[in-house]
Structure formats: C-alpha cells, structure tokens
Amino acid sequence: MTTLKTFALFASIVLFGTTVYSCQSNGLEVNPDETIGALPPTVIDPADNPRTxxxxxxxxxxxxxxxxxxxxxxxxxxxxxxxxxxxxxxxxxxxxxxxxxxxxxxxxxxxxxxxxxxxxxxxxxxxxxxxxxxxxxxxxxxxxxxxxxxxxxxxxxxxxxxxxxxxxxxxxxxxxxxxxxxxxxxxxxxxxxxxxxxxxxxxxxxxxxxxxxxxxxxRTLVTNNAPFDRYRRGDASAMTEAQKRGMVLFIQNGCTTCHSGPMFSDYKAHVLGVADNDKLGFSDKGKDNKYAFRTPTLRNIALTAPYMHNGKQQSLADVLTFYDRVRDGEQLNPNVAVSQLDSLLRPRVTLSNDLIEFMHALTDNSFDKSIPSQVPSGLPVGGRIQ
Amino acid sequence: MKKLLFVLLISVAVSQSAPAQQTLRYTVWADGVLNAQLPKSNLYGLGAGLRAEVSKPLRTSKSALFAQVGYTRFSEKAAFTANIALLNAGYRYQARKAFSASIGVGAQYWSERMRVRFTDYTIDETFTNVLPSATVGLGWRFKSRYHVGLENRLLVKPERGRLPIRDNVALSLGYTL
Structure with a gap:
C-alpha cells in the first residue's frame, strides 16, 4: 500500500511538472497600430523648405x-x-x-x-x-x-x-x-x-x-539615440532589466493606445479630465471646448517636468498616480464628468518603478545645447532670462 | 557564477541534513503561486511549483527546523515566463495539533524569459538573478500526514541603488512521507 502511495505521489509530481512546464505561448504581441519603435535616423524637410x-x-x-x-x-x-x-x-x-x-x-x-x-x-x-x-x-x-x-x-x-x-x-x-x-x-x-x-x-x-x-x-533639434532607440535597433544591452520590464508593462497596460509610434504619441486629442491649474484663473477647455488635449510625446520626458497640458503633475510618479485615480473612477476636474473621459482611457497602470525606469530610457541628452554669444539685434541673447 | 553559487548552496543544505536522518521528516509540497503585486506589477500572474522539505523536530516537538528545495514556474501572462529554483530554511512552530506558523530565509534563482513581438522585430531575452528571500507561513495539518499551507514569499532585488521587493503568495498542499 505504501509503495502504491509513493508511486502515485511521484507520478502526480511528474504529471504536475510536465503540465506546468508546457504552459507557454508565443509572447506579447504588439498591435501594429500601437507599436513603439526607434526614431528615424534623419528628418524629412518640406519640399519648399529644404535645410541649408x-x-x-x-x-x-x-x-x-x-x-x-x-x-x-x-x-x-x-x-x-x-x-x-x-x-x-x-x-x-x-x-x-x-x-x-x-x-x-x-x-x-x-x-x-x-x-x-x-x-x-x-x-x-x-x-x-x-x-x-x-x-x-x-x-x-x-x-x-x-x-x-x-x-x-x-x-x-x-x-x-x-x-x-x-x-x-x-x-x-x-x-x-x-x-x-x-x-x-x-x-x-x-x-x-x-x-x-x-x-x-x-x-x-x-x-x-x-x-x-x-x-x-x-528641425535640427533631434535626439534619436536614446537607450530605447538603441535597444529597438538591436543593442540588447542599451536598456536595463528594469527598463525592459517597464517597457512590457507600458505595452501590456495599454499606454501605447495613445502613446504609440516612435514619438510615443498618436497626435490626437483626448479627454483625460486633468484638474485645472489654479494659476490660470479660468478653466482651459482645450480643443473645441471639449477638454481634449493632444497626446504629448514621451521623448526626453526626464528633462521636461512638470507634466500634462497645464503642468499639474510635478513628477512621473505623480502622472502615474493620476492614471491610478482615473482608473479608480475619480473625477479630477469638476468640469469634466467621468462619462466624458476618452473611451481609449482605460488605464491599468499603477505607480511602478519599472515604468518610470522605462520612460527614462526615452531620454537622449546628446542634443545641441550651444547658445549663440550674441544675436544680430544686439539685445540680450534669449531675452530677459538672467 | 550565480548559478554555481546556487548549486553550492543546495549541496550544502542537503549534506547538512543527511547525518540526522533518524529523526528527520520528509514532506513534499505542491504550490500554487500568485504574484501578490498584481495591481502594481502585472508581469506575472499565476504560477505553480513543487518543494521537497526535510524537517527536524526540536526537543519540545512543538517546533521544528526545516530546509526546502523547490521549483516554481510562473506561466506566461503576456511577455514573461519565469523558472525559479528556491532554497529555504527556517523554523516552524506547531500550535496544538493542527495549526502551525513558520518563518524562513533563503534565496531564489530566477530565470526570466521575456518575449515581445513587434511587427518588425522580436525580442527574446532571458534574465537570470539570485534573489534573497524571506518567508512567513501558516499551516494546517490533517490526517497526520497531510498539510495545507499559506506562505508569503518576499524577494529583494537590488537594482540601481533601490531595493524593489517582489511579493509572492503560495497556497500549498503537502504530504509527509
């Protein structure tokens, strides 16, 4: 009887192990219309405005x-x-x-x-x-x-x-x-x-x-060599492990529904219901007075805080918290009902260090930072910025 | 190097348990594992695993020291699959006849496979890490040889100056040989 029990136990273990190990699919498939990729190596100029x-x-x-x-x-x-x-x-x-x-x-x-x-x-x-x-x-x-x-x-x-x-x-x-x-x-x-x-x-x-x-x-202000660009061009070591996990979360959580393409923007206006900035003194109604604002690029996002169309979010963590609150059904702008929010806004994101790490991989600091020593008018370069 | 270290740790644990064979108990556990951080990091959802445990009752017989080796696999949720080898050692207190509580420390060797299929490019990478772990568990014994356990496994993964924690919960069925 003991022998039978032992045999049954080990048979179950083998069956269990085989079943568990064979559970696998083909990975995460990215929707072609919501894909994210490297920026092109060169910029296209309009035919009537070639660069010299x-x-x-x-x-x-x-x-x-x-x-x-x-x-x-x-x-x-x-x-x-x-x-x-x-x-x-x-x-x-x-x-x-x-x-x-x-x-x-x-x-x-x-x-x-x-x-x-x-x-x-x-x-x-x-x-x-x-x-x-x-x-x-x-x-x-x-x-x-x-x-x-x-x-x-x-x-x-x-x-x-x-x-x-x-x-x-x-x-x-x-x-x-x-x-x-x-x-x-x-x-x-x-x-x-x-x-x-x-x-x-x-x-x-x-x-x-x-x-x-x-x-x-x-058009010369181009940064197309961020860690993400290098990674998508085949350099597996360009992003850290955390950034790669963050990339998967970014895709998996539906961020690419709007933040798609090489610029991480669909260039369409969406209603997110971001709270108004009190400094403004009035409610900014956005495109067509519908509280819709264009999806901003996430490129170089580590350099461009604060965030959202009115700068209401001071950090990337704040932005993710914002999406969490939207997900939880909070109305953050009293002028925008939850029912008015964009139908594409189905955030499943939540404050995640990996997601933030990934967004840092979209930053390329190798852009032209040179400032002319003087301008033809003789006025202070850049205006009254001292 | 990490793999070698892990194999060495297992070898040491097994060799240390051998001399006390007379009083040892052997238990096999089947685990169902859940990523307890699902709302925060849904790279993984559910997994399953097996553990072999050797335990040595202490003088009072109400408590025991145990060592476990095991395997867990997180099945693919979307992009990630993880194969995990674990080593855990700890202390279990048996309250009355049925209920027990345990704590343990150990390490887990994670081999994570990430696959993402873009239209123009497929990424297929494997990350390997050894993560220190700590466990806290509750158990219930029935028919003297059978056990049900609930265990929380905390894993620490040092990363760029931060210490992100992975938290897994295992619901287990055990059988003492």
Whole structure:
C-alpha cells in the first residue's frame, strides 16, 4: 500500500511538472497600430523648405533674439531653453513681463500679464511631429500645439509672436504683430543680409521666410539615440532589466493606445479630465471646448517636468498616480464628468518603478545645447532670462 | 557564477541534513503561486511549483527546523515566463495539533524569459538573478500526514541603488512521507 502511495505521489509530481512546464505561448504581441519603435535616423524637410547650414544659422539667431517680442525681452529660447531640454521647467510659462530662467522665472509685476495657458512642450524631436506607428509623417501637415490648432513647424513658429502673453505684449495689436516684427528685422543689416543669402532677393524678410528659418533650426533639434532607440535597433544591452520590464508593462497596460509610434504619441486629442491649474484663473477647455488635449510625446520626458497640458503633475510618479485615480473612477476636474473621459482611457497602470525606469530610457541628452554669444539685434541673447 | 553559487548552496543544505536522518521528516509540497503585486506589477500572474522539505523536530516537538528545495514556474501572462529554483530554511512552530506558523530565509534563482513581438522585430531575452528571500507561513495539518499551507514569499532585488521587493503568495498542499 505504501509503495502504491509513493508511486502515485511521484507520478502526480511528474504529471504536475510536465503540465506546468508546457504552459507557454508565443509572447506579447504588439498591435501594429500601437507599436513603439526607434526614431528615424534623419528628418524629412518640406519640399519648399529644404535645410541649408545658412538657413539653420539664421533660424538659430532668430530663435534666440528677443527682437521678435513686443517689449524686446522674450525670445523663443526664453521658454524653450536648451538647459531645460528646450522647455522651461515651469508648469505654466511666463512670457511677457517675466525675468529669469526656469524655476527662477517670475513676473516683474505679478497680476499684470497672465500666464501662458499651457505647459511648454519641448522642441526636441518636434521635427517628427505627426509620425505614426509605421514611421510615416508629413512635415507639411505635422500637428502642433495641445489643441492641434496649427499644422507644420513653419506655421506654428509665427503664432507665439502674435500671442499677447507669450511674446507680443501690448506693444502691437495681434493683427500688426508679425508685420511690426518684420519691420524691425528689415532695419537690421545682418538680418537683411542673412535673409537675402538664404532666400534670395531684396524682399526676403517676409512672414513666410521667418517661419521657414525658425522651423529649419527647430528641425535640427533631434535626439534619436536614446537607450530605447538603441535597444529597438538591436543593442540588447542599451536598456536595463528594469527598463525592459517597464517597457512590457507600458505595452501590456495599454499606454501605447495613445502613446504609440516612435514619438510615443498618436497626435490626437483626448479627454483625460486633468484638474485645472489654479494659476490660470479660468478653466482651459482645450480643443473645441471639449477638454481634449493632444497626446504629448514621451521623448526626453526626464528633462521636461512638470507634466500634462497645464503642468499639474510635478513628477512621473505623480502622472502615474493620476492614471491610478482615473482608473479608480475619480473625477479630477469638476468640469469634466467621468462619462466624458476618452473611451481609449482605460488605464491599468499603477505607480511602478519599472515604468518610470522605462520612460527614462526615452531620454537622449546628446542634443545641441550651444547658445549663440550674441544675436544680430544686439539685445540680450534669449531675452530677459538672467 | 550565480548559478554555481546556487548549486553550492543546495549541496550544502542537503549534506547538512543527511547525518540526522533518524529523526528527520520528509514532506513534499505542491504550490500554487500568485504574484501578490498584481495591481502594481502585472508581469506575472499565476504560477505553480513543487518543494521537497526535510524537517527536524526540536526537543519540545512543538517546533521544528526545516530546509526546502523547490521549483516554481510562473506561466506566461503576456511577455514573461519565469523558472525559479528556491532554497529555504527556517523554523516552524506547531500550535496544538493542527495549526502551525513558520518563518524562513533563503534565496531564489530566477530565470526570466521575456518575449515581445513587434511587427518588425522580436525580442527574446532571458534574465537570470539570485534573489534573497524571506518567508512567513501558516499551516494546517490533517490526517497526520497531510498539510495545507499559506506562505508569503518576499524577494529583494537590488537594482540601481533601490531595493524593489517582489511579493509572492503560495497556497500549498503537502504530504509527509
């Protein structure tokens, strides 16, 4: 009897072991439309705006020159500074009326000029805006801004110049802002010469060419060699074990539903119900007044805190906690009912160190951080940022 | 190197238990294992395993020292499969006839296979680690030779200056030979 029992026991063990060991499938299959991959090695330029070294140099000078702002104290670089990952490190940007850089930037006279209403997006890899999960994009129709109100970098780059709180101030009207800035540029010999060299003709200083030059420079701000890029190109050692686990969690938890493609964005607007930023003084209703905001890229996310369209989340851990609260059915913005949230928003994520580690693998710090020593206007480089 | 260390540890444990054969008890456990961190890290869900235990009752006979070797496999949830060899040694207190409580320390050798299939590329990697472990268990004995156990296994995995913990719960059926 004991022999029989022992035999039965060991037979059960063998059967049990065999069954357990044979339980395996073929791994995690990533939906082709929600895949994540390496960034392309090169950038596509619009056919009517090919990059040349001279054009990029002109664009860079304009980018750092506060001559483009009404009070001559704000440049593109004021809020898109290389030391801050081409962002500003603030929840809401301070454009006109501000001084200082990053966290030390303040209004000189608080309450006079409002905050710019949305968090500064990084310009790193903005050249790839609109790229889909299959790696296809068109720079002419590339979506810009959190509410997708502009297409192409050429079009986007002119809008802050005419925006009251960003660069214009009350020196010009919105309608005359661009023409007024162009008149200033025409009065500077270096710009006259540079525009003539780059675009040809004596009437080269136009709004269109201004946008083209700035866009040409912005297309050089590329970081396509993050650990994740190297890993997806076949270097297994490029990411740590924790980052690889985080990558699986990222896919498995449905983050790629919206954060897809090489830029980790579907470039569509979604309603997440992020709480309003009280600094703003009003509720930002987003695209079409539906509280929808474009999915931001996760590229270089380690450099671009705080997060969300209004900078409400200070850290990546805060962002994951936000998704946990959404998952748990909390209404975080009193103006957005839970039933209004995007149907794609089915987060299963939760605060996980591996997920955060993975997002750090999307950061490539090897971008152009050089700042010109002077700009053609002779004004302080970058504006009033000291 | 890690594998070698693990094999050595098992060898030492087995060799140490041999001289006291007269008073030893041998038990086989079948485990159903659950990743207790499912809400936080759902790389793994369920697993199953087997353990062989040798225990030596102490003077009071209410308590015993035990050593276990075992194997666990976490079946694939999506991307990950884990094969785990474990070594555990500890102390068990038998309260009255049926109930017992135990604590133990040991190590687990994890071989984790990760497979992710992108449209253009398939990743198939294996990670191996030795993780220190600590266990806390409760048990219930019936018909003198049969046992039901519930055990919490805490594993520590040092990583980039942090000490992430993996927490597994095992529901076990045991039979003492």
């Amino acid at each position: 070294p001279e054009k990029v140099a002109l664009g860079k000078a304009l980018f750092y020159d506060p001559i483009l702002s009404g009070n001559k104290d704000v440049s593109c670089a004021t809020c898109h500074h290389p030391n801050l990952g081409y962002g500003d490190g603030l929840d809401l940007p301070i454009g006109v009326g501000g001084e200082g850089l990053g966290n030390s930037r303040r209004f000189r006279s608080p309450g006079v000029i409002p905050f710019t209403k949305r968090n500064t997006p990084t310009l790193l890899n903005v050249a790839f805006n609109g790229i889909d999960a299959h790696g296809t994009y068109n720079p002419v129709t590339a979506p810009m801004f959190y509410d997708l109100r502009a297409s192409s970098l050429e079009a986007q780059s002119l809008l802050p110049i005419a925006a009251f709180e960003e660069m214009r101030g009350d020196v010009f009207t919105e309608a005359t802002a661009i023409d007024s800035v162009l008149a200033r540029l025409r009065a500077i010999a270096t710009y006259r010469e540079s525009f003539r060299t780059v675009f040809g003709g004596n009437t080269a200083i136009t709004a269109q060419n201004l946008g083209k030059a700035i866009a040409a420079f912005e």
